[in-house]
Amino acid sequence: MTATIRPGISACPACSAAPAAEALAAGAAVQKDVRVALSLPTIHCSACIMAVEKALSEYPGVKSARVNLTLKRATVEAEPEVMPQDLVRLLDGIGYEAHELDPGTLSATQTDKAGRELLMRLAVAGFASMNVMLLSVSVWSGAADATRDMFHWISAAITLPTIAFSGQPFFRSAWAALAAKRLNMDVPIVLAILLAVFTSLWETTLSGEHAYFDAALTLTFFLLAGRYLDHRTRAIARSAAEELAALEVPRAIVMVEGEERQVPIAEVSVGDLVLVRPGGRMPVDGEIVEGQSEIDRSLLTGETLPVFGGPGREVSAGEVNLTGPLLIRATAVGEDSSLHRMADLVAIAESGRSRYTSLADKAAKLYAPGVHILSALSFVGWYLYTWDLRTALNIAAAVLIITCPCALGLAVPAVTTAASGRLFRKGMLIKHETALERLAEVDTVVFDKTGTLTAGTPELINLDQVSSRDVSIALALAQGSSHPLSVSLTNAARAAGFEAAEVSEIAEVPGYGTKGVWQGQEVRLGRARWLGAEALSRTAAWLKVGDAPATAFEFTDRLRDGAEEAVAGLLAAGKDVYLMSGDTTLAVEEMARRLNIPHWLAEALPADKAARVQAMTDEGKRVLMVGDGLNDTAALAAAHVSISPASALDAARVASDIVLLGGDLSPIAEALGTAQSATRRIRENFRIAALYNVIAVPLAVAGLATPLIAALAMSTSSITVSLNALRLR
Amino acid sequence: MNILVYLIPISLILGGVGLAFFIFTLRSDQYDDPEGNARRILSDEYDDKPKQ
Numbered sequence: 001m002t003a004t005i006r007p008g009i010s011a012c013p014a015c016s017a018a019p020a021a022e023a024l025a026a027g028a029a030v031q032k033d034v035r036v037a038l039s040l041p042t043i044h045c046s047a048c049i050m051a052v053e054k055a056l057s058e059y060p061g062v063k064s065a066r067v068n069l070t071l072k073r074a075t076v077e078a079e080p081e082v083m084p085q086d087l088v089r090l091l092d093g094i095g096y097e098a099h100e101l102d103p104g105t106l107s108a109t110q111t112d113k114a115g116r117e118l119l120m121r122l123a124v125a126g127f128a129s130m131n132v133m134l135l136s137v138s139v140w141s142g143a144a145d146a147t148r149d150m151f152h153w154i155s156a157a158i159t160l161p162t163i164a165f166s167g168q169p170f171f172r173s174a175w176a177a178l179a180a181k182r183l184n185m186d187v188p189i190v191l192a193i194l195l196a197v198f199t200s201l202w203e204t205t206l207s208g209e210h211a212y213f214d215a216a217l218t219l220t221f222f223l224l225a226g227r228y229l230d231h232r233t234r235a236i237a238r239s240a241a242e243e244l245a246a247l248e249v250p251r252a253i254v255m256v257e258g259e260e261r262q263v264p265i266a267e268v269s270v271g272d273l274v275l276v277r278p279g280g281r282m283p284v285d286g287e288i289v290e291g292q293s294e295i296d297r298s299l300l301t302g303e304t305l306p307v308f309g310g311p312g313r314e315v316s317a318g319e320v321n322l323t324g325p326l327l328i329r330a331t332a333v334g335e336d337s338s339l340h341r342m343a344d345l346v347a348i349a350e351s352g353r354s355r356y357t358s359l360a361d362k363a364a365k366l367y368a369p370g371v372h373i374l375s376a377l378s379f380v381g382w383y384l385y386t387w388d389l390r391t392a393l394n395i396a397a398a399v400l401i402i403t404c405p406c407a408l409g410l411a412v413p414a415v416t417t418a419a420s421g422r423l424f425r426k427g428m429l430i431k432h433e434t435a436l437e438r439l440a441e442v443d444t445v446v447f448d449k450t451g452t453l454t455a456g457t458p459e460l461i462n463l464d465q466v467s468s469r470d471v472s473i474a475l476a477l478a479q480g481s482s483h484p485l486s487v488s489l490t491n492a493a494r495a496a497g498f499e500a501a502e503v504s505e506i507a508e509v510p511g512y513g514t515k516g517v518w519q520g521q522e523v524r525l526g527r528a529r530w531l532g533a534e535a536l537s538r539t540a541a542w543l544k545v546g547d548a549p550a551t552a553f554e555f556t557d558r559l560r561d562g563a564e565e566a567v568a569g570l571l572a573a574g575k576d577v578y579l580m581s582g583d584t585t586l587a588v589e590e591m592a593r594r595l596n597i598p599h600w601l602a603e604a605l606p607a608d609k610a611a612r613v614q615a616m617t618d619e620g621k622r623v624l625m626v627g628d629g630l631n632d633t634a635a636l637a638a639a640h641v642s643i644s645p646a647s648a649l650d651a652a653r654v655a656s657d658i659v660l661l662g663g664d665l666s667p668i669a670e671a672l673g674t675a676q677s678a679t680r681r682i683r684e685n686f687r688i689a690a691l692y693n694v695i696a697v698p699l700a701v702a703g704l705a706t707p708l709i710a711a712l713a714m715s716t717s718s719i720t721v722s723l724n725a726l727r728l729r
Numbered sequence: 730m731n732i733l734v735y736l737i738p739i740s741l742i743l744g745g746v747g748l749a750f751f752i753f754t755l756r757s758d759q760y761d762d763p764e765g766n767a768r769r770i771l772s773d774e775y776d777d778k779p780k781q
Contacts, residue, residue, distance in 0.1 A: 045768060046768035046769060046771040046772050049765060049768060049769060049772070050772050068761065068762040068765055069762055069765030070761070070762045070763060070764040070765060071762070116755055119755060119760075120752060120755060123748060123751050123752065123755070127744050127745070127747070127748040130744065131740065131744055134740065135737075154737065158741075
């Protein structure tokens with residue numbers, strides 16, 4: 001990062017001045033130590049931790065290294081000269097797979113401040129409620145007169161500061177709701193807590209019999225526990241999602257006066273020459289200046305056939321360069337690139353999703369006004385009956401405490417924590433808080449083909465139809481190349497027991513194929529056009545021996561692991577399954593037949609996909625969209641709920657609610673089942689909470705409730721609800 | 730009943746000490762890597778001072 005500052009090649013002088021100024025600013029900043037984050041997906045034991053930390057801290061320039069096994073991540077403090085790539089190579093050398101993480105994307109999860117704060121409030125509430133409960137038990141078992149008063153005063157002394165500290169999340173949320181003239185679950189909670197503390201204080205000053213200090217504290221404790229569970233589930237999902245995003249370090253190689261220089265993508269400006277190596281992704285939109293290659297556009301369009309790219313051809317950000325190095329001149333960067341324009345489509349579709357009301361919100365809408373009215377009615381009724389403000393207020397407080405949504409507050413988080421944890425272990429990351437509920441309602445599933453149902457790696461299908469002479473020549477030509485078709489051909493031929501023929505003078509012609517000399521004849525393996533053959537509609541590599549007509553090696557996309565199980569499982573569960581792809585009709589039809597998918601749509605443009613999903617939604621169907629490419633992004637956002645694999649483009653992952661962490665698709669069918677049982681548990685929990693209210697509320701309204709009954713009912717219902725949620729595991 | 734004069738403060742102080750310890754562990758990042766901490770005690774390497 002200690003690059004010397006040179007003016008970039010640029011059309012206008014001002015454009016070149018801006019990056020130079022930025023480089024100067026960056027140069028000043030990097031004098032400090034840098035923090036490098038590495039993802040270590042394979043570490044699992046204490047020996048791994050020690051080996052990695054030892055290797056890293058012995059590396060020159062590294063100040064300290066710490067492994068976090070829970071996050072499977074290493075944090076390294078090092079001098080600015082240390083390049084992350086060198087550390088990755090070092091760890092690879094001692095047998096640990098490592099990937100660099102972009103520290104900018106990760107910084108948000110470095111310390112979970114909100115989680116820690118909640119835990120602190122939970123601990124204080126727990127401590128206080130235990131102590132107050134101890135005193136309350138003595139009161140219930142018969143402490144009287146001065147002793148009882150003293151116990152009440154001590155309870156008050158513990159309760160008041162605790163509520164003031166631990167209750168803050170509820171106070172803030174309730175205030176925010178009231179300020180916006182709405183009612184949420186926290187409004188009755190806050191009212192119950194405050195009224196309980198107030199009436200108990202009043203009772204205590206008058207040496208009364210009943211004080212609800214313990215109820216106010218246990219309520220706060222249980223509700224905070226629910227809140228913390230909720231927060232943790234989301235924090236885990238957020239950190240895993242951020243790690244996926246951070247794995248793609250946004251860097252580009254820019255050529256400045258014939259020298260390669262690595263810069264963040266954000267600093268590439270229009271007119272810069274960008275070098276894209278084989279296997280690399282185009283960082284910006286641009287035009288090819290130099291080099292020939294094949295370009296994989298499947299993430300953008302869904303086509304499986306790579307297209308030829310040579311000087312003058314336009315390329316878009318997100319396309320993958322397959323064979324030869326390309327030099328491109330940037331024509332649109334950052335916000336203007338085609339990748340970013342897609343984000344606008346997503347934003348429009350997203351607004352539709354936020355209209356979904358979760359079960360908890362629905363319950364709160366019914367519950368909050370009901371409780372207030374009930375409590376107010378009992379206050380008015382008892383006041384008119386006795387003309388005693390103290391009795392009426394006590395009873396109103398008791399009604400609020402008894403109905404307070406202790407179990408309701410736990411009902412949803414306890415279930416979602418259990419369900420998300422279960423799906424996470426199976427390799428599914430639930431990103432959106434209501435994703436589980438929406439997943440449970442799904443009746444139609446739409447799959448994208450390329451990259452979703454298929455793994456994106458080709459598979460040779462006509463090996464037995466090609467003469468063994470041709471196979472061995474092709475093997476000889478293919479084995480030195482890293483082109484996906486060559487790799488696949490090599491693997492298939494080797495697996496079938498073929499030996500490579502003796503071919504000399506093998507040379508790769510970027511963008512076309514490989515050529516060599518076999519028994520005095522020229523042999524070529526590559527694209528149809530290069531060999532003068534008629535192109536097939538499916539992916540193929542051609543072999544030409546001498547002047548004989550070319551032979552085709554046909555390929556099909558290999559199915560992703562678990563694709564068959566996932567589709568079969570969904571069909572068996574009675575879901576409607578669709579296949580929508582931007583690929584050719586033949587390829588899509590073949591895939592649909594192979595997987596028994598009843599409905600399919602080929603050659604779909606991104607807007608077509610989104611429109612079809614929208615049309616299904618308008619018909620009243622609940623659509624689950626599974627896709628990975630940029631061409632799926634709008635459809636992913638338009639669907640009721642969406643899933644994307646971890647290999648998907650960043651934009652697609654952002655647009656989807658659930659991310660599949662492994663390469664396997666089979667958890668999808670199961671996830672639908674888990675989501676349904678989770679929603680069932682949530683409803684059951686609401687019913688349990690309601691049942692307990694039906695029994696306890698009449699007692700409270702009749703003025704028969706005592707703090708003991710309130711405490712018993714509250715604890716039993718909370719525990720039943722939590723146990724019910726645990727049945728999901 | 731005079732015994733309460735000792736017992737109540739004692740119970741409060743003991744609980745408070747537990748709470749203070751919990752807050753201390755929370756403040757010093759001891760819950761960031763529970764899995765790693767469980768494994769680290771199995772290591773044979775000792776260090777003189779805790780790592781930052």
